[in-house]
Amino acid sequence: MTGRWERPAGTEVVYERPEALTDAVTHYCPGCTHGIAHRLVAEVIDELGVRERTVAIASVGCSVLAYNYFAVDAQQAAHGRAPAVATGIKRVRPDCVVFTYQGDGDLAAIGTAEIIHAAMRGEKITVIFINNAIFGMTGGQMAPTTLVGQTTTTTPGGRLPERIGYPIRICEMLAQLDGAAYVARQALSSPQNIARAKRSIRKAFEAQLGGHGLGIVELLSTCNVNWKMNPVDALKWLEANMIPVFPLGEFKDWSKAGEMAATFGGLGEVAG
Amino acid sequence: MGERQLMKGNEAVAEAAVRAGCRFFAGYPITPQNEIPEYLSWRLPEVGGAFVQAESELAAINMVYGAGGAGVRAMTSSSSPGVTLKQEGISYMAAAEVPGVIVNMVRGGPGLGGIQPAQSDYYQATRGGGHGDYRTIVFGPATIQEAVDVMARAFELADKYRTPVVVLGDGYIGQMMEPVSLPDFVDPAALPPKPWATTGARGRKPNVINSLYLDPEQCEKLNRKLQAKYQEITAAEQTAELSWPDSEYYVVAYGTTARICRAAVQEARAKGLSVGLVRPVTLWPFPVDTFAKILDRARAFLTVEMSLGQMVDDVRLAVDGRCPVYFYGRTGGMVPSVDEVAVEIEKMVEGGGRR
Numbered sequence: 214m215t216g217r218w219e220r221p222a223g224t225e226v227v228y229e230r231p232e233a234l235t236d237a238v239t240h241y242c243p244g245c246t247h248g249i250a251h252r253l254v255a256e257v258i259d260e261l262g263v264r265e266r267t268v269a270i271a272s273v274g275c276s277v278l279a280y281n282y283f284a285v286d287a288q289q290a291a292h293g294r295a296p297a298v299a300t301g302i303k304r305v306r307p308d309c310v311v312f313t314y315q316g317d318g319d320l321a322a323i324g325t326a327e328i329i330h331a332a333m334r335g336e337k338i339t340v341i342f343i344n345n346a347i348f349g350m351t352g353g354q355m356a357p358t359t360l361v362g363q364t365t366t367t368t369p370g371g372r373l374p375e376r377i378g379y380p381i382r383i384c385e386m387l388a389q390l391d392g393a394a395y396v397a398r399q400a401l402s403s404p405q406n407i408a409r410a411k412r413s414i415r416k417a418f419e420a421q422l423g424g425h426g427l428g429i430v431e432l433l434s435t436c437n438v439n440w441k442m443n444p445v446d447a448l449k450w451l452e453a454n455m456i457p458v459f460p461l462g463e464f465k466d467w468s469k470a471g472e473m474a475a476t477f478g479g480l481g482e483v484a485g
Numbered sequence: 486m487g488e489r490q491l492m493k494g495n496e497a498v499a500e501a502a503v504r505a506g507c508r509f510f511a512g513y514p515i516t517p518q519n520e521i522p523e524y525l526s527w528r529l530p531e532v533g534g535a536f537v538q539a540e541s542e543l544a545a546i547n548m549v550y551g552a553g554g555a556g557v558r559a560m561t562s563s564s565s566p567g568v569t570l571k572q573e574g575i576s577y578m579a580a581a582e583v584p585g586v587i588v589n590m591v592r593g594g595p596g597l598g599g600i601q602p603a604q605s606d607y608y609q610a611t612r613g614g615g616h617g618d619y620r621t622i623v624f625g626p627a628t629i630q631e632a633v634d635v636m637a638r639a640f641e642l643a644d645k646y647r648t649p650v651v652v653l654g655d656g657y658i659g660q661m662m663e664p665v666s667l668p669d670f671v672d673p674a675a676l677p678p679k680p681w682a683t684t685g686a687r688g689r690k691p692n693v694i695n696s697l698y699l700d701p702e703q704c705e706k707l708n709r710k711l712q713a714k715y716q717e718i719t720a721a722e723q724t725a726e727l728s729w730p731d732s733e734y735y736v737v738a739y740g741t742t743a744r745i746c747r748a749a750v751q752e753a754r755a756k757g758l759s760v761g762l763v764r765p766v767t768l769w770p771f772p773v774d775t776f777a778k779i780l781d782r783a784r785a786f787l788t789v790e791m792s793l794g795q796m797v798d799d800v801r802l803a804v805d806g807r808c809p810v811y812f813y814g815r816t817g818g819m820v821p822s823v824d825e826v827a828v829e830i831e832k833m834v835e836g837g838g839r840r
Contacts, residue, residue: 266685301551
């Protein structure tokens with residue numbers, strides 16, 4: 214094999230690698246939905262034309278190497294601290310488009326304080342939150358989003374609520390905060406859901422670009438390896454088990470005026 | 486240099502940071518350093534900078550990691566228990582070679598301790614403090630003027646060596662007022678460019694600020710690179726003040742304690758004793774070269790600290806068994822008095838030391 218592949222005359226490109234993705238081969242397991250999430254984010258960055266002013270924050274977990282896959286400037290953050298790192302960057306480089314890419318252990322366990330307070334401050338950042346109900350990188354331990362009854366390596370008999378409580382719903386929590394401009398949960402489980410996910414990711418970036426506040430998209434994702442399923446069964450399991458616990462939809466949208474009036478009307482100001 | 490004015494230590498340190506070109510601060514309230522964030526909360530916006538009151542010390546240092554990685558002079562400040570929380574971020578900054586300045590107005594410990602001045606964070610500051618094989622440059626100023634001066638130096642060295650720098654004050658340095666001359670303003674736009682910073686990959690390959698090295702060979706390589714940098718710093722940046730260099734006996738102290746010791750040494754000299762004072766200004770790199778100059782004639786050293794003996798280890802390493810090294814310390818917020826130190830000096834001289 215020599216030389217560069219040339220597109221035959223008379224054909225057109227209908228699908229190609231987004232400019233915001235590198236050509237590195239990812240380390241993700243076969244069947245994992247991280248690849249879809251990466252691609253959607255990269256497509257949105259391309260479409261918004263912001264690749265050359267974007268800074269990504271890779272977190273700790275399966276996506277720790279995300280800086281190798283996004284063709285943008287990046288900082289790798291300590292476990293859970295991505296929203297704090299993003300805050301530091303955005304405050305000194307307000308023209309940059311700053312996004313974090315975090316899993317459920319990173320964002321909903323060790324980094325709970327950082328995401329809540331970044332939203333509270335209304336940081337103009339975008340957060341991509343991968344919820345696959347398990348710690349993937351470390352080998353399948355319980356996450357705060359693990360479902361009741363779900364077996365993991367630290368809940369060998371299934372998650373028992375009387376001992377370990379119930380899964381945490383981040384979007385519902387963050388939607389209470391006035392600083393969060395866009396909050397949505399989507400699933401990477403079918404072509405239709407993936408199309409919705411992309412629309413939400415775009416809005417979460419637009420919330421930042423318009424200076425409205427923090428935008429977060431939670432993406433229900435699969436971890437077929439640690440769930441011990443084949444990829445197709447994992448997608449079915451997600452739809453059958455995760456969506457009932459983590460309902461899909463937009464919880465907060467700055468662009469819907471009525472909702473904004475209800476949220477911001479008269480709140481948070483000291484009179485006199 | 487401006488006219489001399491009376492300033493509280495914490496506020497002087499904050500203004501010195503602004504004049505050194507610092508344009509980002511994140512911190513969390515803790516006594517006795519609260520005047521630093523309070524001052525910068527209005528001062529930084531005035532010069533186009535950003536101030537964030539963070540949700541925790543962990544978040545604050547990671548904000549500094551972000552801002553410093555984005556190429557802007559950035560700092561945080563705290564006091565002992567808060568600085569313990571910051572160690573995570575300091576380790577990441579050292580590994581990812583992100584510049585930044587951390588001010589610690591040390592208070593009594595361990596645990597929640599107290600709010601009175603102490604020097605018991607010496608080990609934490611000079612040994613790296615967090616996980617991994619790294620060091621931070623550490624300054625131990627003894628006056629408000631010196632605190633102002635080392636702030637400028639701290640930002641310069643942080644950028645020069647791409648490393649976190651610690652300014653180790655104490656409750657007295659933070660809280661007392663002294664006359665100071667403030668330096669001129671550094672224009673951040675006139676500083677050398679930082680081509681490695683995350684500013685958006687406009688017309689260039691992406692920059693990555695990172696401390697993950699899964700390949701052990703690469704991780705060892707990073708460590709060797711850091712060590713080479715630390716050796717360079719050790720050779721170039723040791724700073725100390727040596728008073729009465731022709732003495733037979735020496736007291737060693739830094740920061741607030743050095744002021745007390747100076748008075749005690751002056752009393753001893755008035756009584757005809759041959760006593761000098763070694764005052765380390767950089768605690769890391771420890772000024773071993775200053776000790777080397779006096780080791781041939783020194784008969785004994787007395788280290789005085791507001792701890793139960795931390796810097797004394799470095800003094801013993803510098804003296805290398807060539808003469809006795811005595812120690813006196815108060816801790817938990819207690820401050821040694823001139824009289825107490827004078828007694829210890831007399832004990833040292835009576836002990837005779839090396840012949």
